[in-house]
Amino acid sequence: MxxxxxxxxxxxxxxxxxxxxxxxxxxxxxxxxxxxxxxxxxxxxxxxxxxxxxxxxxxxxxxxxxxxxxxxxxxxxxxxxxxxxxxxxxxxxxxxxxxxxxxxxxxxxxxxxxxxxxxxxxxxxxxxxxxxxxxxxxxxxxxxxxVILSKEETYGDIAPVRLNSNGVTAFVSITRGCDNMCTFCVVPFTRGRERSREPQSIMEEIKDLHERGFKEITLLGQNVDSYLWYGGGLKKDFVKATEMQKATAVDFSQLLDMCATSYPKMRFRFSTSNPQDMHDEVIHVMAKHHNICKYIHLPVQSGSTRILHEMNRQHTREEYMDLVDRIYKIIPEISLSQDMITGFPTETEEDHQDTLSLMEHIKYDFGYMFAYSERPGTMAARKMEDDVPEPVKKRRLQEIVDLQQRIAMERTKRFVGQTVEVLIEKTSKRSDEHWSGRNSQNTTVVFPKENYKVGDFVLVKVNDCTSATLIGDAVGYSEMQ
Incomplete structure (x- = not known):
C-alpha cells in the first residue's frame, strides 16, 4: 500500500x-x-x-x-x-x-x-x-x-528505454525491495530485501536524460528515504560495513543534493517516503534548492497509534504529526499527500475518529484511500481476522474521502491570486487550446497555450481553481527556462 x-x-x-x-x-x-x-x-x-x-x-x-x-x-x-x-x-x-x-x-x-x-x-x-x-x-x-530474489540486483547497468512519453518527465529507480515488514503489505516477499543503486549509475542515467531534453526526474523506490549506498549490499548489512565504507557512504539527502546541484535547470521529485526514515536533513535539502519540488508523498495508513502498531508501522500518531509540523516549519509552502487504509483488522470507531482528526491536523493536498482487503502472503492475512464488516469499511472510507475532498479544496484555493511555476507536460484534457502541467506542489495547472511549448518552464498567474486543478494565464518564462 x-x-x-x-x-x-x-x-x-x-x-x-x-x-x-x-x-x-x-x-x-x-x-x-x-x-x-x-x-x-x-x-x-x-x-x-x-x-x-x-x-x-x-x-x-x-x-x-x-x-x-x-x-x-x-x-x-x-x-x-x-x-x-x-x-x-x-x-x-x-x-x-x-x-x-x-x-x-x-x-x-x-x-x-x-x-x-x-x-x-x-x-x-x-x-x-x-x-x-x-x-x-x-x-x-x-x-x-x-523468481529468485537477489541481494544485489538493482539494474543499475541497464539504460531503460523510455516509453513514447512527453519527453519531459521520467522516473529513475534508486532502490529496490523493502525492509519494512508492514503487516498489510506483500512487497518485502515479492521484491525482496532493500538495496540501493550505485550513485554514479543514477547520475549517469540523469545525465543521459538531461542531454535528451528531459526536464523533470522522479527518484523512485519503495522507500527512497532509506537510500544508502556504501559499496553494495543490503541496507540491513550496513552495520557490518568497514569504517571506510561508512565514512564514504551516500544517503538520500546527499543523493538529492547531488542531483539538484548538478542539474540546476532540471526539477526533481521523489517517491515514496516512509515517515520513520525521513530525516530533517532531507527536508533542509528540499528547502535549499528551488529545483527540488515542494511536495512529499508521506503515507500514514492510519491516524491511530494502536492500529499503526498492529500494522507494524515504526511510528506513532504523535511522531508522524511532529514530523509534519517540522516539515511545515522548514518548508511552509509544502504540499503533502497520503495513503490511508480504513477497516484494518480490529479497527474501532475511536481508531477511525483518530484518523479523521489526524487528517484535519495535517491538511493533506491529495490522498490515496482504500478499504482494507486481505492480501495472501502478508502477516495480516496469516495472523489477523478481517473482522471489520464490509458496510462499516465502506462508510468509514466514504467519510475519509469526503473529508479529504473538503481539505483538498481548501488547500488548492491557497494558490488563487498567486503566480506559480509550471512545467508544461501536455495538452489539457479539458481543451486543445490549453496546456497542462504541474507546479512545484504537484497540483495540475491549466492555461491558454499562446506561444509556449511542451517542456517550457512558465510562470502562471492563478485566477481560479477546482479541488484538483488550478486555472490561470501565463505571464512569462521562469528562471528555470
Whole structure:
C-alpha cells in the first residue's frame, strides 16, 4: 500500500521507438505502481537486444508479457482476465508465448505455470536479465521460471528505454525491495530485501536524460528515504560495513543534493517516503534548492497509534504529526499527500475518529484511500481476522474521502491570486487550446497555450481553481527556462 496506484495508467501497453533490424514483436502491459511501469522499460530494453520491437497490437505479438501487482485483489482479478484474453489469441496464434512478470509471479508461480497452465514463463522482479535464457527454455519445451530474489540486483547497468512519453518527465529507480515488514503489505516477499543503486549509475542515467531534453526526474523506490549506498549490499548489512565504507557512504539527502546541484535547470521529485526514515536533513535539502519540488508523498495508513502498531508501522500518531509540523516549519509552502487504509483488522470507531482528526491536523493536498482487503502472503492475512464488516469499511472510507475532498479544496484555493511555476507536460484534457502541467506542489495547472511549448518552464498567474486543478494565464518564462 506504500505505492501509489494511478488508475488511469493501469493496463498501459508500452510502445517504443522501433529498431530496423528487429523482427520479433513484444506486447508488454503494466499494472500496479510506478515501479512496475519503470521495470517494464528495463524489460523492453533487455528484449530490444534480443530482436524484439514493441507493438500495441496483441494479435501480431510473438511474446506477450504482463507486469503484475499484488497490492489489491482488484489488480489480481484484472490480470486473470487479461491472461484469459491472451490465451484466446494464443489459440489462433499457437506460436505466441505468454509470460507473467513482477509481484504476482513469486506468489502464483505454480498455479499459473503448472496447475492452470495459462502461461509459458514466470519471472520475478529480480530476474529480468534471465528472460533471454527463459525464452530458450520455453522454445525447447521446458518450464521457464525464475523468481529468485537477489541481494544485489538493482539494474543499475541497464539504460531503460523510455516509453513514447512527453519527453519531459521520467522516473529513475534508486532502490529496490523493502525492509519494512508492514503487516498489510506483500512487497518485502515479492521484491525482496532493500538495496540501493550505485550513485554514479543514477547520475549517469540523469545525465543521459538531461542531454535528451528531459526536464523533470522522479527518484523512485519503495522507500527512497532509506537510500544508502556504501559499496553494495543490503541496507540491513550496513552495520557490518568497514569504517571506510561508512565514512564514504551516500544517503538520500546527499543523493538529492547531488542531483539538484548538478542539474540546476532540471526539477526533481521523489517517491515514496516512509515517515520513520525521513530525516530533517532531507527536508533542509528540499528547502535549499528551488529545483527540488515542494511536495512529499508521506503515507500514514492510519491516524491511530494502536492500529499503526498492529500494522507494524515504526511510528506513532504523535511522531508522524511532529514530523509534519517540522516539515511545515522548514518548508511552509509544502504540499503533502497520503495513503490511508480504513477497516484494518480490529479497527474501532475511536481508531477511525483518530484518523479523521489526524487528517484535519495535517491538511493533506491529495490522498490515496482504500478499504482494507486481505492480501495472501502478508502477516495480516496469516495472523489477523478481517473482522471489520464490509458496510462499516465502506462508510468509514466514504467519510475519509469526503473529508479529504473538503481539505483538498481548501488547500488548492491557497494558490488563487498567486503566480506559480509550471512545467508544461501536455495538452489539457479539458481543451486543445490549453496546456497542462504541474507546479512545484504537484497540483495540475491549466492555461491558454499562446506561444509556449511542451517542456517550457512558465510562470502562471492563478485566477481560479477546482479541488484538483488550478486555472490561470501565463505571464512569462521562469528562471528555470
Amino acid at each position: 506504500e505505492k501509489v496506484i494511478e488508475e488511469q495508467k493501469q493496463g498501459t501497453s508500452l510502445v517504443l521507438d522501433q529498431q530496423e533490424n528487429n523482427t520479433k514483436k513484444l506486447f508488454i502491459e503494466s499494472y500496479g505502481c510506478q515501479m512496475n511501469f519503470s521495470d517494464s522499460e528495463i524489460v523492453a530494453s533487455i528484449l530490444a537486444n534480443e530482436g524484439y520491437n514493441t507493438t500495441q497490437n496483441l494479435e501480431e505479438a510473438d511474446l506477450v508479457l504482463v507486469n503484475t501487482c499484488s497490492i489489491r485483489d482488484k489488480a489480481e482479478q484484472t490480470i486473470r482476465k487479461r491472461l484469459e484474453k491472451y490465451n484466446a489469441v494464443k489459440s489462433i496464434n499457437p506460436s505466441m508465448k505468454v509470460g507473467v512478470l513482477g509481484c504476482m509471479a513469486e506468489r502464483l508461480k505454480s498455479k499459473f505455470l503448472e496447475e492452470e497452465k495459462i502461461v509459458d514463463m514466470v519471472v520475478g522482479p529480480d530476474a529480468y536479465k534471465d528472460i533471454p535464457n527463459l525464452l530458450k527454455d520455453v522454445g525447447e519445451g521446458r518450464d521457464a521460471i525464475n
